[in-house]
Amino acid sequence: MRTGLLIAAVSLSLCGTTVFACGDREAISLASRLFAKHRLFYAQETPGLKKIVSPAFYQALKGHYRCGEKEGGICHLDYEPWLGAQDGEVGAPVKYAVTARSADGVSVSMSYAFVLEPGTPKKAQTVVLQLQKAAEPQCWLVDDLVTPIGDSLAKSYRGKP
Template identity: 30%
Template sequence: MAQSFYRLHYLFWDQAPQRLGDVVAAPLLALLRSEHACRDGGELCAIDADPWLGAQDGEAANPRFEAEGRDRVRVAYRFDLGEERSERSAQLLFVQERGCWRVADLISPGGGSLRRALAQFHRP
């Protein structure tokens, strides 16, 4: 599931939320809908950097996926930014909803929870 999500939905925060309903848990999906609506208004919203990288620039190369329990997968990769190269990792957290595993959160290399950041920004 983690590999498929990474490969098919790497830019999930830029995708229309209706495309994510089968792979993202309801609480995170609701927050992504709020983020999408905010961005459609031309605003700078909660997500200001690539959550996988914890950075605005650079790219992930050679991802490796390692289960860290029943509901957590570490995605380790080589971070490339020009001449800078280092090893980083993010974590995907999963929950079971209606009998299927879905992404519940993404923890950045710096330890920040995407779901928490979205909830704080889009708090009613």
């Protein structure tokens, strides 16, 4: 009888509590949204970008944008970070997966077929997005993009052009 009352009391106390869970699904959703809606974030600020990137990464991006305006374009990288190349396209299929976890973040890989020109052989490539935990109600913030050739966008943008 007491056990039943205890379970009922605990159940009632939890009814008003929101359960907040951030997992792989939310991390992959953010990575997919960054590519789909903010693909050019590395060169220009896109609407809503500030809400999905970490404050430190946002500051690095803002510095890069200012440099680009001042220098008339190229500042830190001379290639598209998603591709690790100046030319080409992200080809299908695009697949996302959580590849690493830590106490304060996750790494999400975005694997795709790199297409230099239509009709040429495709090359498998992977970009890694580093996500850090965010305050509720958000789960994750993008903290870095590591290009297919291994360059950290955050580190590059914090350095001198």
